[in-house]
Amino acid sequence: MDTVDEGPLQPGQAWLGMLGGGQLGRMFVHAAQALGYRVLVLEPDAASPAGAAADDHIVAGYEDRAALAALASRCAAVSTEFENVPASSLQFLAGQPRLHVAPAAGSVSVCQHRAREKALFVRSGVPCATHAPIETESDLAQPGLEAMLPGLLKTSSMGYDGKGQITVESLAALGPAWRRLGAVPCLLEQRLPLARELSVVVARGHDGRCVHLPVQQNLHRDGILAVTQVPAPDVPPAAADAAVDHALRLADALGHVGVLCVEFFLLADGRLVANEMAPRPHNSGHHSIDSCDLSQFDLQVRAMARLPLAAPRLHSAAVMLNLLGDLWLDAAGAPRRPDWAAVLALQGAHLHLYGKAEARRGRKMGHLTLTASGPASALAAAREAAARLGLAPP
Numbered sequence: 001m002d003t004v005d006e007g008p009l010q011p012g013q014a015w016l017g018m019l020g021g022g023q024l025g026r027m028f029v030h031a032a033q034a035l036g037y038r039v040l041v042l043e044p045d046a047a048s049p050a051g052a053a054a055d056d057h058i059v060a061g062y063e064d065r066a067a068l069a070a071l072a073s074r075c076a077a078v079s080t081e082f083e084n085v086p087a088s089s090l091q092f093l094a095g096q097p098r099l100h101v102a103p104a105a106g107s108v109s110v111c112q113h114r115a116r117e118k119a120l121f122v123r124s125g126v127p128c129a130t131h132a133p134i135e136t137e138s139d140l141a142q143p144g145l146e147a148m149l150p151g152l153l154k155t156s157s158m159g160y161d162g163k164g165q166i167t168v169e170s171l172a173a174l175g176p177a178w179r180r181l182g183a184v185p186c187l188l189e190q191r192l193p194l195a196r197e198l199s200v201v202v203a204r205g206h207d208g209r210c211v212h213l214p215v216q217q218n219l220h221r222d223g224i225l226a227v228t229q230v231p232a233p234d235v236p237p238a239a240a241d242a243a244v245d246h247a248l249r250l251a252d253a254l255g256h257v258g259v260l261c262v263e264f265f266l267l268a269d270g271r272l273v274a275n276e277m278a279p280r281p282h283n284s285g286h287h288s289i290d291s292c293d294l295s296q297f298d299l300q301v302r303a304m305a306r307l308p309l310a311a312p313r314l315h316s317a318a319v320m321l322n323l324l325g326d327l328w329l330d331a332a333g334a335p336r337r338p339d340w341a342a343v344l345a346l347q348g349a350h351l352h353l354y355g356k357a358e359a360r361r362g363r364k365m366g367h368l369t370l371t372a373s374g375p376a377s378a379l380a381a382a383r384e385a386a387a388r389l390g391l392a393p394p
Helices: 023-034 049-053 065-074 087-094 105-111 114-123 137-141 171-180 237-254 296-304 340-344 375-389
Strands: 015-019 038-042 056-058 077-080 131-134 151-155 165-168 186-190 194-204 210-212 216-221 224-230 258-267 272-278 317-324 349-353 364-372
Touching: 015 023, 015 065, 023 038, 023 049, 023 296, 038 049, 038 065, 056 065, 065 087, 077 087, 077 296, 087 105, 105 114, 105 237, 105 258, 105 272, 114 186, 114 237, 114 272, 131 137, 137 171, 151 171, 165 171, 194 237, 194 296, 210 237, 224 375, 237 258, 237 272, 258 296, 317 375, 340 349, 340 375, 364 375
Parallel strands: 015 038, 015 077, 038 056
Antiparallel strands: 131 186, 151 165, 151 186, 194 210, 194 216, 194 258, 216 224, 224 317, 258 272, 317 364, 349 364
């Protein structure tokens, strides 16, 4: 294998590869093209959001070795837009000549498996919920499980946006819940009394330099992110500082190169615990496109291209509203058209639609960011936008 050139990839002079064709890949494409890079997307869906925006699109599965080799032959660096790309595919790409892969397979492998993720939290001294693996029938009888109840039983892999998890109230309900999830490897976590949800997006370069976006306060509905506010209005400064420290420590522990998001819970008693990680840009960081001088996607491009990572600055307070497919459907499920003109009449409204052809309930179709000179004004604008769209108020 040839040694990868560790010099920066000069803007306007290289192809960058992206595994995944969703909205995160689409926003990466826009950021990369702004610097003059050309982007090649590998994604099995011929009508994907990222594929439509990219300079070229290989329509193939993520484990197709011939397609991966074709990607590697044309690109100087490759990244991924979601953690469920097989780590083996990233490992294969890392073995190709003169190709920089960021993040590496090892980093993605940890983030795509809850048990490995929790083990990293513990090793790194980052507090998290009490938990136990449930991988076999015999694990249902291990001591100490009752102390974790009520709890959440979550599949160790392939769970996202509230999917792949069941609330368990008693030991008697644990076995049936595990079997209902397919008797696959799971993790039981103690349910904690939450006061707030927050997240930190960090970027780490190949040289170990780390920068981060402001701490983000999040609100989930039905397991899906609904609202993000920046600056985080109800997070004490000490908790925000601790969240940033924990996120940076985890990025270093992983040896991560690229963007990493760590989600936290602020508990009713003031304690801060880590929930989960994503080895990529995150829904809660979308506001940064409009509220910061460098977005999370700009940082992703810079990290994989080995360009300098400057610290992002928040120039506007922001509230981000997720736009799900429900917005395009009436109560009976018939199609309807959101009143975008009414929303775009609001000062500081930034609409981002992802180019998905079919609206389905719970499907992320876009986001709307309201920016203003101060948090109160941004929140007021977001509430007005939600009212005009028929969304629950933030």
